[in-house]
Amino acid sequence: MREILVLGAGMVGISSALALQERGHSVTVVDRRGPGLETSYGNAGIIQSEAAEPYAIPYAAATLFRYAIGRTNDIIYNIPGLLRSTPALWPYFLASAPGRHARISQTYAKLTARSTHDHAPLIAAAGADDLVRRSGFYQFYRTPETFDAAAADADRLKKIYGVASTLLDTKALKTEEPALKTDIAGAVFWTSPWTVSDPGALTQAYAALFEARGGRIVKADVTTPMRENGSWRIENAGEYLTAEHLVVALGPWSPEYLKPLGYRIPMVRKRGYHGHFEMTEPLNRPLMDAANGVVLSNMRQGLRITTGAELTGPVAPANLVQLERGVAGARELVDIGAPIENSTWFGHRPCLPDMLPLVGSAPQHEGLWFNFGHGHQGFTLGPTTGSILADMIDGREDNNFALLKPENRRLRCRG
Numbered sequence: 001m002r003e004i005l006v007l008g009a010g011m012v013g014i015s016s017a018l019a020l021q022e023r024g025h026s027v028t029v030v031d032r033r034g035p036g037l038e039t040s041y042g043n044a045g046i047i048q049s050e051a052a053e054p055y056a057i058p059y060a061a062a063t064l065f066r067y068a069i070g071r072t073n074d075i076i077y078n079i080p081g082l083l084r085s086t087p088a089l090w091p092y093f094l095a096s097a098p099g100r101h102a103r104i105s106q107t108y109a110k111l112t113a114r115s116t117h118d119h120a121p122l123i124a125a126a127g128a129d130d131l132v133r134r135s136g137f138y139q140f141y142r143t144p145e146t147f148d149a150a151a152a153d154a155d156r157l158k159k160i161y162g163v164a165s166t167l168l169d170t171k172a173l174k175t176e177e178p179a180l181k182t183d184i185a186g187a188v189f190w191t192s193p194w195t196v197s198d199p200g201a202l203t204q205a206y207a208a209l210f211e212a213r214g215g216r217i218v219k220a221d222v223t224t225p226m227r228e229n230g231s232w233r234i235e236n237a238g239e240y241l242t243a244e245h246l247v248v249a250l251g252p253w254s255p256e257y258l259k260p261l262g263y264r265i266p267m268v269r270k271r272g273y274h275g276h277f278e279m280t281e282p283l284n285r286p287l288m289d290a291a292n293g294v295v296l297s298n299m300r301q302g303l304r305i306t307t308g309a310e311l312t313g314p315v316a317p318a319n320l321v322q323l324e325r326g327v328a329g330a331r332e333l334v335d336i337g338a339p340i341e342n343s344t345w346f347g348h349r350p351c352l353p354d355m356l357p358l359v360g361s362a363p364q365h366e367g368l369w370f371n372f373g374h375g376h377q378g379f380t381l382g383p384t385t386g387s388i389l390a391d392m393i394d395g396r397e398d399n400n401f402a403l404l405k406p407e408n409r410r411l412r413c414r415g
């Protein structure tokens, strides 16, 4: 049994803690706010077993031009945000080249394919079944050209990775979703993903399970980690928590935290927003409106509309233009009532340039472990990379996931 400190109580940190606890270790989780209150709260709640390929930067010149002149709503940017992201965006662009992206996807597809399987025992043990729908989601298209391209891509994913989907025309989609009030060109119905009606509550249910099994969660804002006499030491209000192993699972805040130890880890922090709205006729499954880059999901809080990505500074004020455009587009499709809250949530997808989460031992520090950088699918992948990390700490290696390890990455993560 080892003493292990896990920093971060998002889906990734809590799932890592559960996996380590299951293997017999004594685990303490540290978070400045509490479980599931940041990125793992505000996302679209889809456990994306269909996401075989991570989001690449498109190589098509026409698409890049549309991004550059601001003609898209799925990605927007401002100049300071773009400049700040450039050191990570350039290697991200290089990793998006078709050949390299295909190699990265070989590993990525193995992660997402097991995601629902890895969540299943935790959902059952946490008694969180009421939060989970095992019935997929739709990605829909307004024009025949975009739908035909999406249908061809869904077929490609089925052939390469075995990702299940069916195609729906307007009539079929309206039968499934009576709330839909307009005709569309068609939808790809991804049948295997699960969707969650309150992602923060699922993370909290996992945290409660961890505590019920004897784990400890401490509220503390951690600063520079210290190593003394073979142990890691975290200061908490004048007291110290010490452990042989320290796992950094601080999501978008991880690179900043590791800087004092000498690690320079480039990350593109893709900001996304959500708002909650009243809706008289609920949707049965989430709808992804590809043209506007938004997802409409029925949540416990109301209809949640989440946006695509904004490249901006981490503390820049909220810019509601993407959400407003997305909501306007969504109103063409379904009747949407008044906003439920006055304030709008935003958070940042922690994306590493090679689109894979960073999981494994820190190159220069014994007993220091990384588990962050899950980008667009961290809510999906928490239990999966938590289990892979716990195996690594126990000295068990799975060659299928060798590409996740720091020593096999082209990231500049040297101490």
Ligand SMILES: Cc1cc2nc3c(=O)[nH]c(=O)nc-3n(C[C@H](O)[C@H](O)[C@H](O)COP(=O)(O)OP(=O)(O)OC[C@H]3O[C@@H](n4cnc5c(N)ncnc54)[C@H](O)[C@@H]3O)c2cc1C
Residues within 6 Å of the ligand: 007, 008, 009, 010, 011, 012, 013, 030, 031, 032, 033, 034, 035, 036, 037, 038, 039, 040, 041, 042, 043, 044, 045, 046, 047, 048, 220, 221, 222, 223, 249, 250, 251, 252, 253, 257, 270, 271, 272, 273, 274, 306, 307, 347, 348, 349, 350, 372, 373, 374, 375, 376, 377, 378, 379, 380, 381
């Ligand atoms: C709009 C949007 C929609 C998304 N939709 C989906 C989706 O449908 N499916 C999916 O799989 N993923 C989705 N994602 C991505 C997903 O939400 C993230 O990848 C995931 O939540 C990251 O989890 P995490 O545990 O790494 O980080 P977080 O959940 O952010 O957890 C990090 C924790 O670290 C703590 N922390 C930070 N600094 C300190 C400090 N100094 N001291 C102590 N504690 C600290 C924070 O309080 C926080 O609790 C979406 C993201 C966004 C923004």
